[in-house]
Amino acid sequence: MKDKYSHLFLxxxxxxxxxxxxxxxGVDYFSITIVNGAFYGNIPNILxxxxxxxxxxxxxxxxxAASQGQDISIGVSATIxxxxxxxxxxxxxxxxxLTIVAGFLISCAAGLVLGVFNGTLVSIFKVQPMVAxxxxxxxxxxxxxxxxxxxxxxxxNDISNQIGTVIPGVPIQTPIILTALxxxxxxxxxxxxxxxxxxxxxGINPSAARLNGINPKKIIFLTFLIMGVCxxxxxxxxxxxxxxHDSVNLLKFIMMDAIxxxxxxxNSLGGGKFSITxxxxxxxxxxxxxxxxxxxxxxxxxxxxxxxVFIMILMVxxxxxxxxxxxxxxxxxxxxxxxxxxxxxxxxxxxxxGKKVD
Amino acid sequence: xxxxRQSLSTETHPERRWIRVNSPxxxxxxxxxxxxxxxxxxxxxxxxxxxxxxxxxxxSFLQFQTFFxxxxxxxxxxxxxxxxxVVMIVGGIDISIGSVCGLxxxxxxxxxxxxxxxxxGALLIALAxxxxxxxxxxxxxxxxxxxxxxxxxxxxxxxxxxxxxxHKDPINVSMPAFVALRDAKIMIPWLGxxxxxxxxxxxxxxxxxxxxxxxxALIAAFMKWSRVGRNVYAVGGNEQSAMMLGINVKGTKFFAxxxxxxxxxxxxxxxxxxxxxxxxxxxxxFEIKAIASAIIGGTLLNGGVGNPLGAPxxxxxxxxxxxxxxxxxxxxxxxxxxxxxxxxxxxxLQSVIMSLRGSKFKLALPLRLLPSRxxxxxxx
Numbered sequence: 001m002k003d004k005y006s007h008l009f010l011x012x013x014x015x016x017x018x019x020x021x022x023x024x025x026g027v028d029y030f031s032i033t034i035v036n037g038a039f040y041g042n043i044p045n046i047l048x049x050x051x052x053x054x055x056x057x058x059x060x061x062x063x064x065a066a067s068q069g070q071d072i073s074i075g076v077s078a079t080i081x082x083x084x085x086x087x088x089x090x091x092x093x094x095x096x097x098l099t100i101v102a103g104f105l106i107s108c109a110a111g112l113v114l115g116v117f118n119g120t121l122v123s124i125f126k127v128q129p130m131v132a133x134x135x136x137x138x139x140x141x142x143x144x145x146x147x148x149x150x151x152x153x154x155x156x157n158d159i160s161n162q163i164g165t166v167i168p169g170v171p172i173q174t175p176i177i178l179t180a181l182x183x184x185x186x187x188x189x190x191x192x193x194x195x196x197x198x199x200x201x202x203g204i205n206p207s208a209a210r211l212n213g214i215n216p217k218k219i220i221f222l223t224f225l226i227m228g229v230c231x232x233x234x235x236x237x238x239x240x241x242x243x244x245h246d247s248v249n250l251l252k253f254i255m256m257d258a259i260x261x262x263x264x265x266x267n268s269l270g271g272g273k274f275s276i277t278x279x280x281x282x283x284x285x286x287x288x289x290x291x292x293x294x295x296x297x298x299x300x301x302x303x304x305x306x307x308x309v310f311i312m313i314l315m316v317x318x319x320x321x322x323x324x325x326x327x328x329x330x331x332x333x334x335x336x337x338x339x340x341x342x343x344x345x346x347x348x349x350x351x352x353x354g355k356k357v358d
Numbered sequence: 359x360x361x362x363r364q365s366l367s368t369e370t371h372p373e374r375r376w377i378r379v380n381s382p383x384x385x386x387x388x389x390x391x392x393x394x395x396x397x398x399x400x401x402x403x404x405x406x407x408x409x410x411x412x413x414x415x416x417x418s419f420l421q422f423q424t425f426f427x428x429x430x431x432x433x434x435x436x437x438x439x440x441x442x443x444v445v446m447i448v449g450g451i452d453i454s455i456g457s458v459c460g461l462x463x464x465x466x467x468x469x470x471x472x473x474x475x476x477x478x479g480a481l482l483i484a485l486a487x488x489x490x491x492x493x494x495x496x497x498x499x500x501x502x503x504x505x506x507x508x509x510x511x512x513x514x515x516x517x518x519x520x521x522x523x524x525h526k527d528p529i530n531v532s533m534p535a536f537v538a539l540r541d542a543k544i545m546i547p548w549l550g551x552x553x554x555x556x557x558x559x560x561x562x563x564x565x566x567x568x569x570x571x572x573x574x575a576l577i578a579a580f581m582k583w584s585r586v587g588r589n590v591y592a593v594g595g596n597e598q599s600a601m602m603l604g605i606n607v608k609g610t611k612f613f614a615x616x617x618x619x620x621x622x623x624x625x626x627x628x629x630x631x632x633x634x635x636x637x638x639x640x641x642x643x644f645e646i647k648a649i650a651s652a653i654i655g656g657t658l659l660n661g662g663v664g665n666p667l668g669a670p671x672x673x674x675x676x677x678x679x680x681x682x683x684x685x686x687x688x689x690x691x692x693x694x695x696x697x698x699x700x701x702x703x704x705x706x707l708q709s710v711i712m713s714l715r716g717s718k719f720k721l722a723l724p725l726r727l728l729p730s731r732x733x734x735x736x737x738x
Contacts, residue, residue, distance in 0.1 A: 070508075128660075134453075138694060302519055
């Protein structure tokens, strides 16, 4: 039982640490006010701000688990899909709920196309995921720039405004509801299908999975398709939140945050078993971290460096070598105390260079 | 290049048709090594691309100065690509180089503008920052066995964050000694073109180009003839086998990352020597360009295959394509998109070539096209 939830230890610790820091800074951290019939305050703001990040880190978790690497083009993909959405909505003439939904579906299709692009490279051509997605990172913003016609078009209509902020009569901001809905769908899919099992077995050992009748190529491809849909949803939310489409700055450094969320969530960045819950908590933790740093008056530019150091420390703590030695030390301590139980120290396979074991 | 299987199949010894590379008992080596094959392909593509450029825009591309300007303006990129090649051959990747280069330019600019500024000091700072990043990332990747991409991605953001917190606004170096160095040019009197008035203008190159040539020669020689250089190929080819052969795998990886950091530092110094200003946007996006150049230059992503001489070739190919797009007057957005497409094409090409050479089908050359035995004696 304890082992089952040990992966949540890290995100929860960081979360508690951040809450303590925030409470020291100001005691009224958890206060919630009601403005125009909706909740505002630090906690709703974090939930609101992290909505794209949560969605993207769910996709990132799946990609990481199956392909043993990360997708770094997510921000760019979201920019492209949202550019298509904005183009559709603005050209539709009258904006109704139907056009919004149709635009969203079209942007999802675009996300699938981008997923096919990345997935083909990773699964068929066996390129490391990060290098494969680098291609999109390289040209993607220019594509989005050309789609939206260089103008950073403004979405000035009631419906997208409501999607971005609050629907009258509902006390919770709409992005939070959409995120919750998305999480629900993912949970239902993972509970009712074999996706989790397949993804994990492919991530742990692709050749073993193949011998057991799972096609690793298909599964990796599928995770990239799911990632494409995730980017479409995230782009949809982001562009409605902002009210306009800025192809240069929309979700600019989010891949860093999403990878960090996956890592904080206790998932191995080398693939294998994964925990969606951990990633979601990790994503909220990162949003909280961002806001805490801003609250502590750290410069926005320095936040980038701070997070980089943070991710390095996390990686060192979670690295196989550190785990191996800490396991040894723990072992010694236990034998010194005189505990009888045999403690297994497993050396996690050092397959960290992003290559697949054949 | 032609794939002529017939010319070899008519040989009297059919068992000698496809000979393993690394088995000395099998007789003369008739198979081209992967590194050389990819390098030759890169060189051929470069020549074709340049010919195409000359045909499309003869007025500009026929001038020698155009060719030298590619070097003059992009020396930092070539230097970075060179270091990246070493890391890619060892089987890793480094995407922090662009940001490290930018950080170096800003640090040098701030230092040179301060009262204590001096050119040797700036050079020392450049090398120190480069080596520091190389040491940090190399240690984490080699000895703690963390994925290189994650570490260098955070290295990228670390350098970017440090760069912006160091100084936000553009800073122009006005130190006289440095301005002299920035404006220094080397004339080549026997090469040049006549302008419309009939005045002969000699070609000029920047000091950075000399650094590029020296570094390319050094690293190529080092990778080809030194023990550590060969270890780099061995580790990139197959880590397990290299370990069993008694090669210090971790040390070799560590070393490759230090070389890469060092070249990023030098590239930063060359960058500020070319532009003379520190700016937040300096060298932004160079890591992607460098990766694309290295891949186009025939360095395999999976490691173990590559020729450092391919780095300048690949960079020049990419630059010529960008110049062609610019000359054709197409939107600048297409540069990024077409660079991305090229990267895609070359990755797919590499993948196809490598799988063709894998087991079923061996790519062989007719005997007369084969390099002599000594030349192909390089491992891999």
